[in-house]
Amino acid sequence: MESEKPHYLAPLDFIKLSSRYIQKGLLFTKPTQSFSIHDFLQDLKESLSLTLVHFYPFAGQLATRVDEPNHECLIYVDCNKGPGVKFIHATLDSTISDILSPTDVPLVVDSLFDHHKAFNYDGHTRSLLSVQVTELLDGIFIGCSANHAVVDGTSYWEFWNMWSEIHMSKGKGVSKSRLPLYQRWFPDGFGEDNPVLLPFTHPDEFISCVEPTQLRVRFFHFTSKSIQRLKTVANLETDNGNISSFQALSALVWRSVIRSNTVCHSQITNFRLTANSRHRLDPPLPKQFFGNCVSLLKITTTAGELLENSLGWVASLLNKSIVNHNDKEVTDSLKAWLEAPSIPKHGILYDSNSVLSSSSSRFDMYGNEFGLGKAIAVRSGYANKFQGTVAAYPGCEGGGSVDLEICLPPDSMTALESDVEFMTAVTLSRLRRENSPAEEVISD
Incomplete structure (x- = not known):
């Protein structure tokens, strides 16, 4: 058997x-x-x-x-x-x-x-x-x-x-x-x-770890309407015209986090993205492939270029990397690893100049009921949380809404909460509205 x-x-x-x-x-x-x-x-x-x-x-x-x-x-x-x-x-x-x-x-x-x-x-x-x-x-x-x-x-x-x-x-x-x-x-x-x-x-x-510094972890909710507005703006600001909702939202997060971290404009900044490679291969692997088939994409620019250019310009960088993530890129990377296998140190990729995006709002999380009705929230444990990590989840109400779990040092999180570009796109959840002072409510 x-x-x-x-x-x-x-x-x-x-x-x-x-x-x-x-x-x-x-x-x-x-x-x-x-x-x-x-x-x-x-x-x-x-x-x-x-x-x-x-x-x-x-x-x-x-x-x-x-x-x-x-x-x-x-x-x-x-x-x-x-x-x-x-x-x-x-x-x-x-x-x-x-x-x-x-x-x-x-x-x-x-x-x-x-x-x-x-x-x-x-x-x-x-x-x-x-x-x-x-x-x-x-x-x-x-x-x-x-x-x-x-x-x-x-x-x-x-x-x-x-x-x-x-x-x-x-x-x-x-x-x-x-x-x-x-x-x-x-x-x-x-x-x-x-x-x-x-x-x-x-x-x-090969087993080693960089432990995270003190962090604040917070969920930010984006309605489908708010995300669609970001997508429209990003596509108007670029000749590409193919910017997706995810790319527009990711561009907003990258800009906002780097601005909140007060990164020097000449400093190199990276946006790292964990991408499902099953459908990128030729022939593609089925969704039911059991194991790991995720690639780590890296998009690089300077903090100055990131913040001085438009949302659409940043989204275009992400779009280009995702479009170019194909069978050749995946297989070439794996061939190189097989010729010289190595195990990366846990936490080595995380720093104040970078953002790492993981998980996916496309995963069917709220379809799991177990006779208790629909879940009211998704939460994660201690594992794999470092400065600049962002995890995406579907919003509880569905319809293309997204929840982002963002991890930042206390000062950076406070700055993010005051970032006008970012917070204009955020909507507090129903439960947060019911338990928060009226002046804290930010609507789209």
């Missing part, structure tokens, strides 16, 4: 070994009538078990074979070994308002996730997937911590979507077209059947 064989990691999986787990979760309102937390947990465990039949690598554990004479090692998922998937029930003497109404994301949100500060390499001793269900006074939070060397955001949310579908259908089967595909992808000239050997014999040679 496939589930009994080793699950060999692909090149783009190894790059994540020194970073942290994916930690995302959904907040639900607790039903007020005829709700039994015991019955809910039992049903959730049952549907999770059925889902793991299809996502069996999550139940395994990372393993390493070391070849000392050749100074190499092979890291893979042993699907027949490990603690299995961890399931935790926790209680918290807090309310939904405690989680959502503060301006900044409160530190208590970190406690809603397991595997706090764990590296993906720690999957040798920790579970590759941990589910924590936290019962609030008036809500339920379901948080999943998944090993990022095993899945990227696309595969992560595909797992959530199938789990929800199986739960809501009371264990009925899912379409074969939805099942994860465990093929490994390699550029031409490199064998899929040959495991990748890393030039290391000890984790100290």
Whole structure:
């Protein structure tokens, strides 16, 4: 059986070994009538078990074979070994308002996730997937911590979507077209059947981390109307005419964050973007490809050019990089890595001169219900938050709205909150409006 064989990691999986787990979760309102937390947990465990039949690598554990004479090692998922998937029930003497109404994301949100500060390499001793269900006074939070060397955001949310579908259908089967595909992808000239050997014999040679400085973490809400207005302005300011909503919003964020960080105008600034490469390959990989297939794009200019030119000019830089992100660019990058494998230090890409955008507002997050109705918010854990990181989520109301989770030092966040260009595009959420002074409300 496939589930009994080793699950060999692909090149783009190894790059994540020194970073942290994916930690995302959904907040639900607790039903007020005829709700039994015991019955809910039992049903959730049952549907999770059925889902793991299809996502069996999550139940395994990372393993390493070391070849000392050749100074190499092979890291893979042993699907027949490990603690299995961890399931935790926790209680918290807090309310939904405690989680959502503060301006900044409160530190208590970190406690809603397991595997706090764990590296993906720690999957040798920790579970590759941990589910924590936290019962609030008036809500339920379901948080999943998944090993990022095993899945990227696309595969992560595909797992959530199938789990929800199986739960809501009371264990009925899912379409074969939805099942994860465990093929490994390699550029031409490199064998899929040959495991990748890393030039290391000890984790100290490649597992290292730059810890983040003190940060404020805040969600900013953009309505579809506001984003459409940004897109229209960006396209009017450039001859390109093909600027997307995402590119216009990203251009606004890049300009605003660099301005808030008071970066010297001669300083080089980068906008780094994690891009799903499945559909960029020729032939393309299916959406159900299980693993990591994400490329990191880097767009570079000076802070002066970024701030002195128009929103459309900045959006055009992003557009050009995204358009040029094709099969050749992806395969050339992977071929170069395979010829000299390396593991980047976690946090090395983050600095006061750059922005890194991850996650996607296109992921189906709010379609996961588990019998609790639609979630009212998405939140993330401690993992992978540094100065200048921006994570995109769909807005709860749908319709093309977007929530951005932005991490900045306190002084920079205060400056961003006073940035006229940025805050003109922001709309406070309903809950924030209900719990904020009237003068703080910014409408579009």
